[in-house]
Amino acid sequence: MKKLLIAATVLAAATGMASSQTVRMGTEGAYPPYNFIDDATGDVAGFEIDLGNELCARAELECTWVRNDWDTIIPNLVSSNYDTIMAGMNINEERKAVIAFTQPYTPGMPSAYAALSADVDVEGGVVAAQTNTIQSGHVASTGATLLEFPTPDETVAAVRNGEADAVFADKDFLAPIVEESNGELVWVEGYDTVPLGEGIGMGLRQSDTELREKFDAAITEMKQDGSLNQLLVKWFGEDAMVFE
CATH class of the missing domain: 3.40.190.10 (Periplasmic binding protein-like II)
Structure with a gap:
């Protein structure tokens, strides 16, 4: 794992994260309503796809979506097969030891x-x-x-x-x-709401500080203008947990 992290750091330093570069957004495509495959188009869709596209637009980044199975989604980020993870991934200490996260773009979903x-x-x-x-x-x-x-x-x-x-x-x-x-x-009675994790965020390589800051700024902007809450209600219903 250390060798993979070193390789990712070297690659990021060599290529940079300029706004003109295409940012590859990794997702699973199998976890509705966060992310799934649209039967009509065959493309990825869902809350995180809508949100990711809007974040890229606000950060003035050109983005494209890449599908990856869940069980290898972190190793393939570290190996530079894509640049972010938006796949319903809760932020926790174990994952933060391997990758970086933006601030949460959902409240602590139970x-x-x-x-x-x-x-x-x-x-x-x-x-x-x-x-x-x-x-x-x-x-x-x-x-x-x-x-x-x-x-x-x-x-x-x-x-x-x-x-x-x-x-x-x-x-x-x-x-x-x-x-x-x-x-x-x-x-299950008494177990229908179990709080876990720190909320769901976008995962990035630990070396991609500039890219993380751009997405953090865009998330903050969407929280402040209410558009993030609007997306949460759109995809999770009127009773969705939203940001205060």
């Missing part, structure tokens, strides 16, 4: 447990979570048996097919799935 029954034992049963997420780390710290999957959809499928007793994920990801299940999936 996580939640969903299951086929509201009285599932989430601390002693089998719980599905996506690999390398703060949710999987949380489950591993409890008495539950952690069942990890590479994609969020697989975690929900594990509950439906009986492999897992419950799924633990961002509540905003699970909410439409629970709502559209017609009662098949329900929130």
Whole structure:
């Protein structure tokens, strides 16, 4: 990992982050409403795509989107396969040891447990979570048996097919799935709102200080003029958590 970080630093220093350079925005494309693939166009869409495009416009940067699987999304940022991560990534100390983050562009969005029954034992049963997420780390710290999957959809499928007793994920990801299940999936009683992490932010290489400052300034501007809250309501509904 140290060699990768050194290589990324050398590359960034050699190329620079001038405003005329195309900034490659890394995302997963599999975590609605944050990011997903538009069936009609085949392009990435979602809250983070709308937000990322607006941030690039305000920072006067030319940006393009790059898809990458979640389980290698940080290593490929460090290896310079793209320049940012916008993929529903919560800020925490473990990740900050490897990459840098902008300020959060969401408030501290809660996580939640969903299951086929509201009285599932989430601390002693089998719980599905996506690999390398703060949710999987949380489950591993409890008495539950952690069942990890590479994609969020697989975690929900594990509950439906009986492999897992419950799924633990961002509540905003699970909410439409629970709502559209017609009662098949329900929130686990007492575990429908679990605060984790410091909020979701954009990840960058630690060497890209200038680029991070440009995006931080654009995020601040959107918070101050209310446009960030408008995007949160657009994608997460009228009851969305917004910035004060």
